[in-house]
Amino acid sequence: MLLAMVALISGCATPVGKSPAEMFSEPPEVNSITRSGYTLANLPPPQNKLAVAVYDFPDLSGQRKPKENVAELSTAVTQGGSQILIDALLRAGMGSWFDVVERSGLANLLQERQIIRQQREAYQGAQAATLPALIYAGTILEGGIVSYDTNITTGGFGARLLGIGGNTEYRTDVVEVGLRLVSxxxxxxxxxxxxxxSILSVLLQGSVFKFIADEEILEAEAGITSNEPTNIAVREAIEAAVYALIVEGVIAGDFAFADPDEGAQVVAAYRAMRQRTIDAADIRSEGGYSPSGPM
Structure with a gap:
């Protein structure tokens, strides 16, 4: 009876001609946005746009993908940090904050300009028009993914009564990025x-093991696992770093918002967020750790 019910439910839930993979797959997203990216994109425009260069944003954590009893050769975090950083810079304030110049592919750019110059000279001679000068950056953004720590917190809970029960388990990893502005x-x-x-992984499980007759046992299990994507966490950390770099630069007087009133609201919200972070750090330190050592 149980098998018949499962077959009936599966037949009703799966559209004709579609596999389970096709049924649960999602269409691709174009210019997907995160919570940090939304905040960064909605920054008020600056007084002056800043030309910046990004040469690289490497993985400095040295961490490999975690696995039972062995470390895989693949890395734990994305190696495309510079691409994420450039995308975040171009989205800051709806593109009003930064002019990002190409530097990671500078050799390709210079070679293509050389080809254009040679072709113009070959067909137009000495009177060939010259290419415009490349834009140079007044500042460089340096940094990288500095750490990736696994199993920062782990835990779970479970209960069972008369053969019916469930349990949940969770694990938290942490990724950290560093970003600096260089003149x-x-x-x-x-x-x-x-x-x-933080990167959260959660497991939820439920099970039934029960005698429904003298020689008949009902046994069923169900569960779901949710793992927050590491690359999304890295993106959010980088976007938050760009946002913090801008606001702290405004506070220090390096940059300025075009509208002082809108800028004041952004600075006030940032300071409130920083205060909450400091308060949370104070609470953690009361648990037995202080900068001078154990309490």
């Missing part, structure tokens, strides 16, 4: 920020 003229590090993002 090209002086080489001075103008501003530096660090952001971290």
């Amino acid at each position: 090209v003229q002086s080489g001075k590090i103008v501003r530096s920020v660090n952001t971290r993002k």
